[in-house]
Amino acid sequence: METRELTYFAAVAEELHFGRAAERLGIAQPPLSRAIQKLERRLGVTLFDRSGRRIALTPAGEVLAREAAKVLDAVAAATVRTQRAGRAEPRLVVVLKAGGDGGLLPEILAAYRAHPDAVEVELVLCAVTERARMLRDGTADVAFLHSPYEDLTGFDSEPLRVEGSVAILPPGHRLAERSFVRLADLADDPAPCWPGEHPDISDPATLMQLVALGRLIAVAPESVADHLRRDLVAVPVLDGTPTTVVLAWPEGTRSRALAAFVHTATTVAARHPAAAVTGSQKAWSAAFGTAHTGNTVSQDR
Structure with missing residues (x-):
C-alpha cells in the first residue's frame, strides 16, 4: 500500500x-x-x-x-x-507536565551537563494529554510520564520513582486537618473526586482552581505537594494507587545524547532522597504504628 x-x-x-x-x-x-x-x-x-x-x-x-x-x-x-536531526545545533527536547518529574529534574539537568555526550536541553511544559502525543509525532525526544495512568505502547521506558498519593483540598475542607485519609473518606464527600470524575480536565491551573472552589477533590502523586498553591493543602491517601514516574522515549531510538540523558536520570533517581521516608509513608506509620525505612517502603506500598 x-x-x-x-x-x-x-x-x-x-x-x-x-x-x-x-x-x-x-x-x-x-x-x-x-x-x-x-x-x-x-x-x-x-x-x-x-x-x-x-x-x-x-x-x-x-x-x-x-x-x-x-x-x-x-x-x-x-x-x-x-x-x-539535520539541524546544525542538535538539542534534546524533554517534555513534562508541571511538577511531573517527581522532583528529580533539577538534579538530572545538573548532572547531564557534565556528560561528554550531552547536548542542549529544551524543556517543554505541557498538558497531561500532550506529552505522549509529542513523543509519538516526533516533536519531543523524551518525556516524563506516569504509570499506570498513561499508555506506554510504542515506547521504551525506565522507571525513576514510585510515589504515593495525596488528596488536594482547600484548607477549610472537613478532611484538610487529617493526618491521612482513605479513598472511602473521599468517596463519602459531596465533592466529586478527580480523576474519577471529570477525567477530561488536563490543565493543572483549571484543576487547582476547581479544587480551591470546593468543586473537586484531586488525587495526585505526592510530589505535587511541593508545587501547591498557598490556598490548597495535601493530605496523604493511604490506599491510593501508587504512581511510577517513568522516563519514556520512542522504541528503537538511536541517540547518544538521549542514552546519556536516560543513564543520568536513572543514576540520579537511584541516589535521590526520594528513598527517604515521605509524608504519606509517615502517615502510614502513624496509622499502623510501624516504622518504615527507605528499603521497605516500596514493598509496603
Missing part, C-alpha cells in the same frame, strides 16, 4: 462521506472513489459499506482505519525527527 492511498482512505474513514473527504484532500470526488476501489481490489476486502444512505466502515475497514492512523503518524514523526 502507498502512503497516498492510506491518506485517502483515512480521510474517507474519518468523514464517512466521499464528497467531504475529497474537499478536505483538495481533489475531485471521482479520483478519490477510484483510489478507494483500487485499494479494496488490492486487499481483496470491502472497506466501506455503501448499501445505506450513509457509508460505514466494515470490520475490515475498522481494522485498516486503526492501522493506517499508526502508519501515517509514524511517517509524519519520521519527517519531523529527520528534520530536527
Whole structure:
C-alpha cells in the first residue's frame, strides 16, 4: 500500500462521506472513489459499506482505519525527527507536565551537563494529554510520564520513582486537618473526586482552581505537594494507587545524547532522597504504628 492511498482512505474513514473527504484532500470526488476501489481490489476486502444512505466502515475497514492512523503518524514523526536531526545545533527536547518529574529534574539537568555526550536541553511544559502525543509525532525526544495512568505502547521506558498519593483540598475542607485519609473518606464527600470524575480536565491551573472552589477533590502523586498553591493543602491517601514516574522515549531510538540523558536520570533517581521516608509513608506509620525505612517502603506500598 502507498502512503497516498492510506491518506485517502483515512480521510474517507474519518468523514464517512466521499464528497467531504475529497474537499478536505483538495481533489475531485471521482479520483478519490477510484483510489478507494483500487485499494479494496488490492486487499481483496470491502472497506466501506455503501448499501445505506450513509457509508460505514466494515470490520475490515475498522481494522485498516486503526492501522493506517499508526502508519501515517509514524511517517509524519519520521519527517519531523529527520528534520530536527539535520539541524546544525542538535538539542534534546524533554517534555513534562508541571511538577511531573517527581522532583528529580533539577538534579538530572545538573548532572547531564557534565556528560561528554550531552547536548542542549529544551524543556517543554505541557498538558497531561500532550506529552505522549509529542513523543509519538516526533516533536519531543523524551518525556516524563506516569504509570499506570498513561499508555506506554510504542515506547521504551525506565522507571525513576514510585510515589504515593495525596488528596488536594482547600484548607477549610472537613478532611484538610487529617493526618491521612482513605479513598472511602473521599468517596463519602459531596465533592466529586478527580480523576474519577471529570477525567477530561488536563490543565493543572483549571484543576487547582476547581479544587480551591470546593468543586473537586484531586488525587495526585505526592510530589505535587511541593508545587501547591498557598490556598490548597495535601493530605496523604493511604490506599491510593501508587504512581511510577517513568522516563519514556520512542522504541528503537538511536541517540547518544538521549542514552546519556536516560543513564543520568536513572543514576540520579537511584541516589535521590526520594528513598527517604515521605509524608504519606509517615502517615502510614502513624496509622499502623510501624516504622518504615527507605528499603521497605516500596514493598509496603
